[in-house]
Amino acid sequence: MTARTRGCVICALILLAPAGSQAAGSDACALLSAAEIGAIVGAPMDPGVPITPTMTQYCSFNETGKGPGAGRNAQISIIDEHKFTVGKTPIGSLVKTPESGIGDDAYWTKPPGMVYNLSVKKGNSYFRVQSRTNKDALAKGNTPALDEQDKAADRKLAQAIIKKL
Secondary structure, rough: OOOOHHHHHHHHHHHOOOOEEOOOOOOOHHOHHHHHOOOOOOOEEOOOEEEOOOOOOEEEEOOOOOOOOOEEEEEEEOOOOHHHHHHHHOOOEEEEEOOOOOEEEEEEEHHHHHHOEEEEEOOEEEEEEEEEOOOOOHHHOHHHHHHHHHHHHHHHHHHHHHHHH
16 A cells, blocks of 8 residues: 555545444444454454544554555444434445445445445444555555455455454
């Protein structure tokens, strides 16, 4: 991941970060353990790290021994109802599609050149998950088959979080 891409991702996450607390709490790193994430993503993971010490609503898990973006990874974001609802609004080339069978409501977003994000509502809790399950995706790029592999992991991450709410 280039420094520019990483900067764009961080800016997007800051813009998407919630202002207040939600039913899911405010510590995204506490929703699932590194072992739970690793079992779903397919690699040992380092403990989750919030985007900053004060922005605990966003948590990133990275493959053990790999830097951020260099291996398999997962991100969990706690969002609020407003961000969930606004996230469903069509915007330019941003792909948004509904997902059934997860929580009370769920949908996918896919910014151009990025991986899919799954946003979920369950009761009064709202969260977003994103994973990269292919260790070579950055070097070789994603394919539709790899996107489906990542989406399958995202569904499992979401179901694991829902069980804990």
